[in-house]
Amino acid sequence: MIELPPDRPRRGGQRPGGDGADPRPLESAFVAAEPAPTGPLIGAAPRPEPRKGRPAWLEILMGILGVLALGWVVVIGGRWAAARLALALPYSVDRSIGELAAKEYDTSASTCTNPVLVGAVQEIVTNLEAGLLPEHRGLVVKVIDDSAVNAFALPGGYLFILTGLLQELATPEELIGVLGHEVGHAVKRHGLQRIAEAVWWKLVLSQIIGDVFGLSQVMADGALGLLSSAFGRDHERESDTFGLGLMHEAGYAAGTFPDFFDRLPASGLPDWAQTHPDPGERAQTLRAAIAAMPPPASLRTPPPLASLKAPCFGGGAPLPAAVPVE
Numbered sequence: 365m366i367e368l369p370p371d372r373p374r375r376g377g378q379r380p381g382g383d384g385a386d387p388r389p390l391e392s393a394f395v396a397a398e399p400a401p402t403g404p405l406i407g408a409a410p411r412p413e414p415r416k417g418r419p420a421w422l423e424i425l426m427g428i429l430g431v432l433a434l435g436w437v438v439v440i441g442g443r444w445a446a447a448r449l450a451l452a453l454p455y456s457v458d459r460s461i462g463e464l465a466a467k468e469y470d471t472s473a474s475t476c477t478n479p480v481l482v483g484a485v486q487e488i489v490t491n492l493e494a495g496l497l498p499e500h501r502g503l504v505v506k507v508i509d510d511s512a513v514n515a516f517a518l519p520g521g522y523l524f525i526l527t528g529l530l531q532e533l534a535t536p537e538e539l540i541g542v543l544g545h546e547v548g549h550a551v552k553r554h555g556l557q558r559i560a561e562a563v564w565w566k567l568v569l570s571q572i573i574g575d576v577f578g579l580s581q582v583m584a585d586g587a588l589g590l591l592s593s594a595f596g597r598d599h600e601r602e603s604d605t606f607g608l609g610l611m612h613e614a615g616y617a618a619g620t621f622p623d624f625f626d627r628l629p630a631s632g633l634p635d636w637a638q639t640h641p642d643p644g645e646r647a648q649t650l651r652a653a654i655a656a657m658p659p660p661a662s663l664r665t666p667p668p669l670a671s672l673k674a675p676c677f678g679g680g681a682p683l684p685a686a687v688p689v690e
């Protein structure tokens with residue numbers, strides 16, 4: 365017995381192929397017809413129409429992509445949440461991490477001791493620190509005998525200035541701006557956030573692929589490196605703005621700070637600028653911010669440039685700080 369599909373009404377009881385009926389040949393009508401039901405016909409539930417449209421392989425592909433997208437949201441969202449959660453920790457955590465890292469970065473043999481140089485740098489840091497909240501004070505600065513053009517900050521306010529950067533200075537204000545920037549990294553807790561993200565990545569990757577041959581460690585480092593180039597730029601800009609404000613509050617004229625970026629070569633950037641935003645863009649942004657600021661209430665004279673370029677070792681009385689800078 366051949367039954368037409370339940371949703372296809374019989375046309376006056378005519379057989380397919382009859383007058384006024386389905387014009388298809390009888391054979392095709394047989395092929396298209398539903399198989400005979402095995403149960404009683406009266407009262408049987410109508411069979412659902414087979415879904416038409418998307419093929420099965422497309423639905424499977426969409427399912428896989430959906431799962432991957434969900435996983436990506438969880439991973440990226442978790443990374444974001446890890447960084448935010450880190451900010452809920454007390455600042456003393458930053459100090460403990462920074463202290464530990466500063467000990468690891470053993471600079472005892474190359475830490476500059478010349479009181480002229482060390483005194484000049486310390487004077488700047490002390491004046492900048494006065495603009496910080498009490499919880500963020502207690503900055504520690506070291507000048508390191510190293511030809512790399514670099515400066516960096518560890519969590520908790522441990523600052524390192526390399527003599528290679530000092531030799532590149534055209535004005536003391538350039539160093540004050542760089543120091544303000546590094547203080548910004550510490551106060552805004554960028555290092556702690558980076559660490560929290562790294563821990564999250566390692567956790568996720570070790571869950572996915574295990575820790576076979578330390579592969580997850582390698583992948584975590586790689587992933588963090590890729591992400592930090594975009595994420596880190598926001599931190600760099602935030603530190604620029606913060607450092608400029610700190611410099612201004614301490615009474616230092618910021619006008620020549622952006623010049624430091626103008627002198628950075630377009631290629632072969634020194635270490636300090638390699639992970640930072642485009643130097644030209646930074647100089648432009650800083651100049652716009654400086655133009656919008658009122659002049660400091662009272663202008664502070666920075667240490668002379670000669671004292672910042674003094675030899676790393678040796679002795680001598682600090683140069684007078686009142687010498688105006690040309």
Ligand SMILES: [Zn+2]
Nearest residue numbers: 545549600603
């Ligand atoms: Zn930076």
